[in-house]
Amino acid sequence: MPHSLNYPDRMRGFWFLLVLVSVARSERLFTGDQVIRIDAQSEEQIKLLQILESEEKWNLDFWRHPVSTELPVDVRVPRSHLGAMKEYLHAHSIPFTVMIDDVQELLDQEKAEMRENLIRERNTRNFNFAAYHPLETIYSWMDTLVAQHPNLVTKLEIGRSYENRPMYVLKFSTGGTNRPAIWMDLGIHSREWVSQATGVWTANKIATDYGTDASLTSVLNTMDIYMLIVANPDGYVFSHTNDRMWRKTRSPNSGSLCVGVDPNRNWDAGFGGPGSSSSPCSDAYSGPFAHSEIEVKNIVNLVQSHGNFKSFISVHAYSQLLMYPYGYTCKSAADQAELDYVGRAAVQKLTSLYGTTYKVGNICNIIYQASGGSIDWSYDVGIKYSFAFELRDTGWYGFILPADQIIPTASETWLALKHIMEYVRDHPY
């Protein structure tokens, strides 16, 4: 039985109408009805079919009208008149084939599929982006996003957390093989909730704007985007269940009652230097050795095995800053001038939306000397366009940013992200 997808567009229109009527009336109108394709052999046969149509005989529903012998004639024949119709066609030696055995059956299939799609669509459309969600909700939302945009988005499990939770990266790709790519990680410090929430909104934005936003479309036509929305799932869960102010991972430290390592002091970039702590009880504990944290190692493995990332962006909160390497030293990075230029232009775009002001500079000068940070690592392994965002606000609410600021924060940040992505696209290396 041919599936609806094979039908020409006009028939899809008919289909849609049929389904609507059926759904609206919620009764089985078409049980046993068949759609037959008639192959008229002569002008005479065409005339006969035209008479059938004009006389409205047997409640025939012509989907393709009898016009010429060059074109097929498609008719939906109600079950009660099937016998009569087929006999008539046989009698006049008019060849035909049954295209649809049972219209209602196909309609039911279509209806079920549509309902499923509607639910999926409702789930992504009705997902409340202006709220903070627990991990399970974010994870199930990811699946609806992928189902809704199967040609653009895939979900990759890049490994597991210390407490064995999956770490999922959403990959946005329009094809190619190992295209140059942009990396984004959010929520590595679990208490910075507006970061993960911004990730969710941004992923949705990318999926929905692809095809309509010229700049984003052009980026995705040549590059891939990889987004790790919850880089520290254990910490995130803990910040919901036990301690809203939890920052670190949840790995135990031998010889100490204190749990967790600061995942943004754990990277192999000036590891263990100033601006990190050697005490497990500290919120800036660097860990026993670089990449000791599985959450960090999973990212390192992915980036290294991919080998073609051109930009690496870590998103944190709060302070309203856009920074570039280095944190482990106050010495300027070789590309400081260019990174500063890109950063300032990106912030200009950000500010243009609501007037939110950001400062731009290298980590060491702007905020503090901090060793073992992610973007220092990414820069030192050759990913030139490495940036770190610190989102809203500047201390009033701090980590506990009201949910009604999620969308404004994500929207303004998006403008900066797009600018960076456009720049990366235009400056291949």
Place this chain on the structure above:
Amino acid sequence: MGLRRAIVLFALMEVTWSLSVTTIGPKTVSTDASAHPEPAEENTEQKEAAEEDVMATGELNPNHYPAQRAAKVVQHYLNLRHGSPYKLFGLKEVHSGNAEEVADSGRKYQLEISVHEIISNTKEKCSAEVFFPSGAKQLSPQVQVSSCEEILKLDAKSEEEALYQQYKTNKTVRTEKRLPDSYGHIDPEMTPFWHLSIVASSFIMLKESTENTLYNMAQVANITQLATENDQLKFDCHVLLHDMVSQEIPQWKLLFTWSPAEGVKVLHTEQLPHVHESEKQAKPN
């Protein structure tokens, strides 16, 4: 008494700490036990590392952290002196800054900043001087502010008076939820007390500030109103602070009074120990 308890706790913490401290960087100096419980050793380690850096002197980049940290101290000073349930100050911008050594006694910053009164949404440019005393004993910074009169004269008298009257006799504050809660939400009726807690916290944030800290109040764990004393509303609150530099969440209990006439007066402070995981229990936020 709080201090004795703190010392006992500090001794207990010492045991835990000595098991896990590895020697990276400068050796830690044994700290004065009477000063602070638990985080003291950690701060010393980080502080010594920072002191090894050359402290920025002369004209400062207003967007870099030395000027920003000094300017934040001015915010705490203004809030403590002039803040109320309906008046709160924020640092809007640093325009320029200058730092100099003051002959063996400390370092002085001169700043041109813009201050923002949050509730009325007014801005003003101010000049300020912040002096960080040096020495083993941690003395609080000293702040002087000038040319900032307009913003400080802002009138919230009627709202303050109304709140004062309401809670002097009729009502009593006792929080069930944290302010704000995990989702950033505050009951509008509780907002003035969130503001009041920020003002009271500014006492601690000012006192504890150094060139190596950047404090904000992160959350109010709870606030309870006690019996009115000498026509002052009296409160006991437990606040969580956030130090951006160490990323720690110091917790303090504050006993303070407030009235529109007298402003906030902090009577007693107590730092709470860093709670280890085994002692924390799951609780709703």
